[in-house]
Each structure stands twice: as C-alpha cells, then as structure tokens.
Amino acid sequence: MYRFLLNRRWLALLAFVIVFGAVCFRLGLWQIHQLDRRLDRNEVITDHFSTAPVDLDSAAPVGTTIDADSAWxxxxxxxxxxxxxxxxxxxxxxxxxxxxxxxxxxxxxxxxxxxxxxxxxxxxxxxxxxxxxxxxxxxxxxxxxxxxxxxxxxxxxxxxxxxxxxxxxxxxxxxxxxxxxxxxxxxxxxxPESTPAAALEAEPEPELGQGPHFFYALQWWFFGMIGITGYIWFAISEARDRRRARTGPRQDSEREVASPVSA
Missing domain, CATH: 2.40.50 (OB fold (Dihydrolipoamide Acetyltransferase, E2P))
Known part of the structure; x- marks a missing residue:
C-alpha cells in the first residue's frame, strides 16, 4: 500500500524533510549553546560585580588580553x-x-x-x-x-x-x-568630575536574564516536527486516496450484481 513512497517524487520529498529536520535540530542545539554561554557570562558578571574594584595593573597587567573571564x-x-x-x-x-x-x-x-x-x-x-x-x-x-x-x-x-x-x-x-x-x-x-559636569550617561549594568534562546530552540525543534509530521500526514492521505481509487469501482460492480434486475 505504501510502495509509492519509493518513487522519485516521494524519495525527493523524504530527503528534503530529513535535511530540513536536521537543520532545525542543529539550529535548536545552537540556541541551547548560546543559552549556556549567556548563563556562563551572567555568572562571571555576577562574580565580578560582587567584589570591590581592583587596580587595573592587578586585573590586567600590560600585555594582558581581556578575555571572557576577565571582562566585566x-x-x-x-x-x-x-x-x-x-x-x-x-x-x-x-x-x-x-x-x-x-x-x-x-x-x-x-x-x-x-x-x-x-x-x-x-x-x-x-x-x-x-x-x-x-x-x-x-x-x-x-x-x-x-x-x-x-x-x-x-x-x-x-x-x-x-x-x-x-x-x-x-x-x-x-x-x-x-x-x-x-x-x-x-x-x-x-x-574629580568635569567642570561643569559632562552630560554623559554611564553604561548601564548588563542584563542578566536568559534571553530568548530557549524559546528559539523550541521554535526550531517545533518547525522540524512540523516537517516530519507533514510528511507522514501526506503519505497516509496519499495511501488512503490510492486505496479508494482501487476499491471504489469494484464495490460499485458488486452493488450492481446484488441489485434485482428490472423487468
């Protein structure tokens, strides 16, 4: 009944669904990695902001590269x-x-x-x-x-x-x-401050929320599931239509044989 899935059109559609699902899955994982990076960044910022300021030469001597751990x-x-x-x-x-x-x-x-x-x-x-x-x-x-x-x-x-x-x-x-x-x-x-004081706004403290990464990951995985579910739904629908096309004329003939012949 599902032998039609082996024809070229359905194999091409299957290949597309597999690639689409893999890409969506990978993009979802990428968003989770971004969430992990953001949480690590938040932890670093919280640790630095909870300690008193230190002299620049102690925090970053000459020749030091400011990396993700020393930033903030x-x-x-x-x-x-x-x-x-x-x-x-x-x-x-x-x-x-x-x-x-x-x-x-x-x-x-x-x-x-x-x-x-x-x-x-x-x-x-x-x-x-x-x-x-x-x-x-x-x-x-x-x-x-x-x-x-x-x-x-x-x-x-x-x-x-x-x-x-x-x-x-x-x-x-x-x-x-x-x-x-x-x-x-x-x-x-x-x-001392500028005289007169400069009308400059200091950089605000960074946001420490999780951001949208988790929900973006769910969205990508949902899109991948839509592709897989859609393929299955169309395959079942096609099989049903083919079955009806084969059995419909036979059932009509059986009904004609079973009905009484008019005089």
Missing part, C-alpha cells in the same frame, strides 16, 4: 585624559534615542594608555561628529569595568573624522603615538 572586572586607575585623541562611537542609541559614546584614551604613569568609554550622549543621528564634552583636566581617578575589544575589524574600528563605529584598541592604536592596552573600560565614576 571592576577596576580603578589613575591617569590623564588625552582629550585631543577623543572619538565618538556613532549610531548608538538608548531607549530608542540616537546618540554617541564618547571614547578617550587615559594615559597612565607607565607610558601606556587604556581606552575609556566615558559615557553616552544624545545627538542627532548623522555622520557629522558632534561637539564632545571635555574630560577633566589633570590627573583623574576612573572607576569602571573592563570590556573586550569589539573585533569588528575593517573600517568599523578605524577613526574617520573623529568617529568610529566600534571600540577596538588595535584599530584605535593606529591613531595615537603610545601603546594602548587591550580592551577598554566603561567608566562609572570620575574623580
């Missing part, structure tokens, strides 16, 4: 802002409002520097560089948390007309005459 470490450092090398990260937003992040290198006593994201300011969404608030003069103490480089690469991390699209110490280092440490720092406090 709360640090404190003291140095002098290089206001002439300030840049804005364009096309950022907060609560739907357009703006820029203000990034300024902080030169340290050992001659190296670290990029500091001093905060976000609302601006018109355009390619023109806005007027950036000046950082504090002289030595300043900065407290914040470490972040990894964006690693976007290409033009996204190169400065054009005082603007960049992603913060990356390697890209930024092409435009300053001193060594930049890996990663950057999201500033939360500056002492």
């Amino acid at each position: 470490t709360r640090v404190t450092m003291r140095g002098t802002y290089d206001a002439a090398s300030a840049a804005s990260v364009k096309f950022t937003s907060r609560d739907g409002a357009p703006g820029v992040d203000v990034v300024v290198p902080l030169r340290l006593d050992d001659g190296t520097a670290v990029l500091v994201n001093r905060g976000w300011m609302e601006t018109a969404n355009s390619n023109a560089r806005p007027d950036l608030p000046a950082p504090p003069n002289g030595e300043v103490t900065v407290r914040g948390w470490l972040r990894q480089d964006n690693n976007a690469g290409g033009d996204a991390v190169r400065i054009f007309d005082g603007q960049i699209r992603a913060i990356d110490s390697d890209g930024f280092s092409e435009f300053v005459p001193y060594e930049l440490r890996d990663g950057f720092v999201n500033a939360q406090e500056e002492s």
